[in-house]
């Protein structure tokens with residue numbers, strides 16, 4: 001293990017949302033490897049406790065666990081109040097918690113669609129708003145927001161999810177500019193399909209997306225995101241194929257892109 005005092009994150013703390021499974025666990029590990037103490041949050045307390053025990057044991061960092069529903073209105077404020085009550089501060093905010101739902105607009109109950117906006121957008125803005133001024137004042141640390149390659153175009157048959165991630169990308173890029181010259185780093189991580197619990201919750205397992213893009217393991221996705229954030233890279237698209245796709249989409253006619261995405265999000269026939 002690298003001596004604790006010489007690591008880049010020594011004396012700093014990262015708050016990671018959605019840290020009970022998937023990409024969030026691996027993002028938390030990336031920060032822990034570099035000596036950041038952690039605040040891990042999600043709804044599943046037991047899973048968070050086991051991640052905290054593993055990471056603090058392996059990397060010699062402190063890891064606090066706060067179980068909280070960020071999809072509930074005011075969930076961000078509740079989390080921030082608990083962080084303050086414990087006398088902890090946040091140097092890096094990793095807004096990773098999110099979920100999707102595949103299908104035509106009304107195949108999901110309205111509550112599911114609004115819940116997606118509440119978690120993917122509302123809570124992300126709420127947490128960023130709460131912690132932003134303190135992060136700026138310190139002139140270090142920053143924000144790593146997790147969007148998706150879905151952010152680069154509208155998503156027929158997964159419309160709300162794509163739109164929510166377009167918001168995250170736009171919001172993150174704007175903050176990157178607002179933070180320019182302050183020492184604060186802002187990155188937007190845009191993964192393509194990644195092995196995690198996402199697909200099961202979203203119901204994308206039987207759509208053509210499983211044929212269209214290879215599924216990356218979550219650790220390389222997290223590592224690319226973390227390395228990008230360290231360099232204050234504005235947008236980090238994981239994997240060569242996803243990077244090419246995100247670039248290409250800007251040059252194609254929008255109607256063609258919409259048809260293509262509709263096809264990708266359609267149920268598999270084979």
Ligand SMILES: NC(=O)c1ccc[n+]([C@@H]2O[C@H](COP(=O)([O-])OP(=O)(O)OC[C@H]3O[C@@H](n4cnc5c(N)ncnc54)[C@H](OP(=O)(O)O)[C@@H]3O)[C@@H](O)[C@H]2O)c1
Nearest residue numbers: 018020022023042043044070071098148193194196197198
């Ligand atoms: N996997 C992919 O293919 C993929 C691709 C592009 C982008 N992404 C994005 O990557 C991020 C992480 O997703 P993942 O792939 O790691 O999926 P995941 O395995 O389903 O993990 C989602 C995390 O978010 C937490 N979460 C869900 N609802 C929550 C709520 N109401 N309050 C607090 N925490 C909540 C979950 O924990 P609890 O259930 O314990 O609350 C879990 O820790 C998401 O923003 C997702 O949109 C994923």
